[in-house]
Amino acid sequence: MDLKQDLQVRIDEAFSAIRFPDKPADLYDPITYTLGLGGKRLRPLLVLASCQMFGGETADAINPAIGIELFHNFTLLHDDIMDAAPLRRGKETVYKKWNSNVAILAGDTMFALANKYMLRTRPQAISRVVELFNQTAIEVCEGQQYDMDYEKRDDVTIPDYIEMIRLKTAVLLAASLKTGAIIAGAGTTDCDFIYRFGINIGLAFQLKDDLLDVYGIQEKFGKVSGGDIIAGKKTYLYLKALESSGLQAEAFRKLYSSHDIDSPVKVSRVKGIFNELNIELHTRKLIDNYYQKALQELSGISLPVEAMELLREYTAVLMEREN
Amino acid sequence: MDLKQDLQVRIDEAFSAIRFPDKPADLYDPITYTLGLGGKRLRPLLVLASCQMFGGETADAINPAIGIELFHNFTLLHDDIMDAAPLRRGKETVYKKWNSNVAILAGDTMFALANKYMLRTRPQAISRVVELFNQTAIEVCEGQQYDMDYEKRDDVTIPDYIEMIRLKTAVLLAASLKTGAIIAGAGTTDCDFIYRFGINIGLAFQLKDDLLDVYGIQEKFGKVSGGDIIAGKKTYLYLKALESSGLQAEAFRKLYSSHDIDSPVKVSRVKGIFNELNIELHTRKLIDNYYQKALQELSGISLPVEAMELLREYTAVLMEREN
Numbered sequence: 055m056d057l058k059q060d061l062q063v064r065i066d067e068a069f070s071a072i073r074f075p076d077k078p079a080d081l082y083d084p085i086t087y088t089l090g091l092g093g094k095r096l097r098p099l100l101v102l103a104s105c106q107m108f109g110g111e112t113a114d115a116i117n118p119a120i121g122i123e124l125f126h127n128f129t130l131l132h133d134d135i136m137d138a139a140p141l142r143r144g145k146e147t148v149y150k151k152w153n154s155n156v157a158i159l160a161g162d163t164m165f166a167l168a169n170k171y172m173l174r175t176r177p178q179a180i181s182r183v184v185e186l187f188n189q190t191a192i193e194v195c196e197g198q199q200y201d202m203d204y205e206k207r208d209d210v211t212i213p214d215y216i217e218m219i220r221l222k223t224a225v226l227l228a229a230s231l232k233t234g235a236i237i238a239g240a241g242t243t244d245c246d247f248i249y250r251f252g253i254n255i256g257l258a259f260q261l262k263d264d265l266l267d268v269y270g271i272q273e274k275f276g277k278v279s280g281g282d283i284i285a286g287k288k289t290y291l292y293l294k295a296l297e298s299s300g301l302q303a304e305a306f307r308k309l310y311s312s313h314d315i316d317s318p319v320k321v322s323r324v325k326g327i328f329n330e331l332n333i334e335l336h337t338r339k340l341i342d343n344y345y346q347k348a349l350q351e352l353s354g355i356s357l358p359v360e361a362m363e364l365l366r367e368y369t370a371v372l373m374e375r376e377n
Numbered sequence: 378m379d380l381k382q383d384l385q386v387r388i389d390e391a392f393s394a395i396r397f398p399d400k401p402a403d404l405y406d407p408i409t410y411t412l413g414l415g416g417k418r419l420r421p422l423l424v425l426a427s428c429q430m431f432g433g434e435t436a437d438a439i440n441p442a443i444g445i446e447l448f449h450n451f452t453l454l455h456d457d458i459m460d461a462a463p464l465r466r467g468k469e470t471v472y473k474k475w476n477s478n479v480a481i482l483a484g485d486t487m488f489a490l491a492n493k494y495m496l497r498t499r500p501q502a503i504s505r506v507v508e509l510f511n512q513t514a515i516e517v518c519e520g521q522q523y524d525m526d527y528e529k530r531d532d533v534t535i536p537d538y539i540e541m542i543r544l545k546t547a548v549l550l551a552a553s554l555k556t557g558a559i560i561a562g563a564g565t566t567d568c569d570f571i572y573r574f575g576i577n578i579g580l581a582f583q584l585k586d587d588l589l590d591v592y593g594i595q596e597k598f599g600k601v602s603g604g605d606i607i608a609g610k611k612t613y614l615y616l617k618a619l620e621s622s623g624l625q626a627e628a629f630r631k632l633y634s635s636h637d638i639d640s641p642v643k644v645s646r647v648k649g650i651f652n653e654l655n656i657e658l659h660t661r662k663l664i665d666n667y668y669q670k671a672l673q674e675l676s677g678i679s680l681p682v683e684a685m686e687l688l689r690e691y692t693a694v695l696m697e698r699e700n
Contacts (some may be wrong), residue, residue, distance in 0.1 A: 078522040095645055136478040142434040153524065155459040158481060159518050162488065164453060166514035169492055173508055181503050191489035196483050202478065249435060 057364050061083070061102045061112070065095050068116050084148045084160040085167075088127050091143045096124045096372075101237075103365050107357065108281075114176050117360050118183055118237065121171030122230050129163035129194055131157050136202060138186055165191070179237045186236070190229040197222025208307070212293050216257065224256025233261025247354040254348035255369050261341045262373065264344040265288040268325060271332055271377040282323035286311045290340065291333050298331045345373055380687050384425045384435070388418050391439050392446075407471045407483040408490075411450050414466045419695075420445045423553040424560075426688050430680065433561025437499050441506055441560065442466055452517055459525060470521035470545050485490070488514070498522030498657065502560045503675050509559070513552040520545025527611050531630070535616050547579025570677040577671035578692050581664045585696065587612040588660045591648060594700040603644035607636045613663065614656050621654045668696055 069089060074082040098119035105115035133139070134147040135157050137312045141147060149157035172187045173180055200218040204210045231252040235245045268291060283291050292310055299306045306327060311322065328334065348369070354360055392412060396407040420441035428438035456462070459479050464470060472480035495510045496503055508563055523541040527533045531622040554575040558568045590605045591614060605612050622629045629650060634642065651657065671692070675685055 078519055078524065078526055081519060081522040132481055135481060155475070158455055158458060159522055160486075163518040165485065165488055166511045166518065169511040170508060170515075173504055173511075177504065181496055181500065184503075184507060185493060188492040188496075190490040193494075195486040195489065196401055196404060199404040199482055199650075202482075203401060203403065265463075368464055377597055 057106075058099070058103070058368055059147050060096070061099055061106075064102065064112060065098045065119060065123075068120055069095075072120070072341040076096045080152065080156050081160055081163055084131075085151055085155055085164055087151070088131060088148060088160070088164075089124075091145055094108075094126075095123055097126055097226060097230040099368070100227060100252070101234040103368060104231040104234030105238045106234075107361055107365055108238035108244065110234065114179075115234050115237045117174035118169045118187075118233050119230075121168040121187070122226070122233065122295060124164050124168035124171060125191060126226060128161045128168065129198070131161040131164065133198060144306070144308050159261060167191065173288045175237050176239075179239075182236050183233055186229055186232060190225050193221045193225045197225075209287050210293065212290065212297065215293055216288055219257060220253060220261040222252045223260040227256040227259065228252025231273065241356070243371050244355050251348050251351040251355075254344045254351060255372070258344035258348065259372060261290055261344070262375070263356060264291055265334065265337045265341065266375070267375060280317075280325070283310070283321050284317045286313070291328060291337055295331050295333050296329055298333075298336075299327070302327075341373070346367075380429075381422070381426070381691055382452060384422055384429075385418070387425065387435060387439060388399075388421045388442060388446075391443055392418075393512050395443070403475065403479050403538075404483055404486055407475055408478055409564060410474070411454060411471060411483070411487075412447075413466055416450075416466060418446055419448055420549060420553040422691070423575070424557040426691060427554040428561045428566045428687055430684055431558050431561035431563040431567065433557065436562050437502075438557050438560045440494045440497035441556050442553075443509075444491040444510070445549070445556065447487050447491035447494060448514060449549060451484045451491065452521070454484040454487065459521070482700055499562075502562075505559050506556055509552055509555060513548050516544045516548045516569070520548075533611050533616065535613065535620065538611065538613055538616055543576060543578060543584040546583040547576045548584065550579040551575025564679070567678050567680075570674050574671050574674040574678075577667045577674060578695070581667035581671065582662045582695060584613055584660060584667070587614055588657065588664065589698075589700060591651065592657050603640075603648070606633070606644045607640045609636070614651060614660055618651055618654050618656050621656075621659075622650070625650075664696070667693075674697025 072089070074086055076082070098116075101115050101119035101122060102112055106112060130142060131148050134142055135149045135154050139147055140150050148160060159291070169187070170186065172184050175183055184356075197218055197220070200214075200223055204214070204218060221361070228249045231251070232245050232249040235248050238247070264282065267289075268280055282291075296303055296306060296310075309315070309320070310324060315323075337372075352366065355362065393467065395412070397407070397409055421439075424438050424442035424445060425435055429435060448594055454471050455466060458472045458477050459466055462472050471483060492507065492510070495507050498506055520541055520543070523537075524545055527537070551572045552575070555572040557569050558571045563571070582588060590612075603612075605614075608666070619626055619629060619633075632638070632643070632650075633647060638646075669682055672689070675689065678685065
């Protein structure tokens with residue numbers, strides 16, 4: 055775990071060193087504010103860990119690692135406008151603290167900045183890194199669009215949902231890992247293995263997020279217990295329950311989409327139904343399914359097992375979190 | 378002029394060949410719609426003309442040319458949200474036809490697509506092309522922020538305004554030209570000359586736009602005569618009139634910022650004051666000033682005069698337009 059902390063320190067130092075111009079204030083203040091909110095900085099860590107694992111230099115990967123985190127934060131800025139989200143990491147979102155226009159433009163600027171950071175790597179890697187980055191960005195936008203579409207649709211299936219979280223969440227984790235691999239000069243086959251490892255970890259990670267929203271120890275700042283239930287979000291838990299609820303499906307759908315019921319009452323009723331239908335177990339099984347697939351992909355990589363220890367440990371920690 | 382038409386045909390063909398996925402429809406339909414609105418496609422033409430001028434291959438420049446136009450259209454999509462603009466090129470803007478969220482996300486996707494197109498050029502040019510592109514994108518965002526800031530400020534000076542249009546408009550024209558030059562393998566000094574040529578042409582171009590908004594033959598579709606005056610936009614014409622109006626400055630400021638007066642009456646009164654103060658002449662002089670500076674920069678380029686004929690002719694046409 056020392057190695058992980060070492061990488062984390064490098065990432066934090068790199069972020070602390072970023073300076074933006076003073077003017078125009080309404081463009082750069084929201085960017086500084088957003089980056090100041092912190093976050094796990096999971097994606098840059100994946101870039102560096104993967105690069106190191108494949109024998110690359112951290113120095114070649116640190117700027118693309120920052121670029122990917124800048125991109126991730128940019129998507130949050132724009133998502134918060136679209137989702138009308140007032141809070142992010144326990145603080146006011148940019149669109150609430152300033153306004154939508156500020157959040158749009160600061161986001162656009164962050165995306166451009168992110169692309170500049172992606173370029174600062176080994177010359178031989180630039181083209182593939184930037185291509186992967188922007189292809190991933192397109193897929194993340196597709197995921198966000200599906201997410202919004204699903205709010206209005208009543209016929210969302212479990213495969214639809216998995217495809218949505220693949221695009222919205224998993225591809226960026228996968229791209230982070232592949233970026234590190236490309237920079238380290240890994241072969242195409244290894245790049246594909248690490249990418250698919252990332253996709254499966256990403257799916258497991260998002261499903262775990264959905265699970266913890268209902269069944270987690272609710273001490274995380276900035277998150278409301280049962281937030282997805284209150285919002286009527288069509289998560290895997292909901293879709294699985296709907297599928298399993300037989301004749302009660304219509305009543306359950308009505309309850310879940312309702313906004314008239316007192317929030318704690320709604321959460322408690324929906325959780326009751328989830329419990330009856332064993333939804334927690336179903337979800338944990340699916341998470342483990344994707345986790346096992348991920349490990350299988352990892353085992354395909356042409357590296358000694360020891361080299362992959364950090365990544366395996368780190369993802370195990372991610373998978374085991376219960377809040 | 379045959380050469381110019383030849384380039385225009387190549388650009389139109391390249392745009393016609395672009396195909397987007399069918400799904401998600403609310404992501405890709407607005408992009409297809411936006412590109413279908415057409416426009417002058419001035420920026421791709423500058424990329425190709427510059428590339429050709431410096432002896433490069435059009436084939437190496439066509440994709441970055443498309444990328445820059447995609448970027449330009451992305452900024453219009455987001456600007457229209459921020460400016461609450463209902464019409465663009467005589468048609469409903471994306472945010473009006475769909476909604477703000479659709480316009481935000483379609484715009485983000487276009488920016489990512491644009492970056493992918495920027496990569497499709499000579500390997501030796503990629504890094505510099507993508508760096509310039511994203512640095513320019515940041516500056517365009519800064520320009521848009523200043524533009525919005527100035528709406529709320531009463532102390533905007535003429536230099537402030539020139540700096541704003543430099544960022545919002547001129548840098549992208551300059552970057553288009555420099556992109557073509559980089560792809561053609563032009564030397565650093567020549568790249569700098571063509572960039573500064575572009576900045577000065579861009580300033581002249583925007584000032585001409587401002588002038589024609591008041592003094593143009595109003596037959597352009599999608600544009601309202603005196604639109605800037607009706608909106609109370611702090612253009613060079615306004616700032617120069619304010620500077621020249623002496624004791625009447627406060628009354629003029631009040632008139633110009635007013636939204637209570639009937640539009641044709643306001644336009645007629647403001648135009649009356651512009652006429653008294655010779656604002657048209659002042660503006661034409663400043664435009665010519667920047668145009669002459671541009672030609673001076675062009676003359677610094679280490680190419681025979683004949684090689685630069687197309688660019689010189691084309692910019693002359695741009696400068697001479699009266700609507």
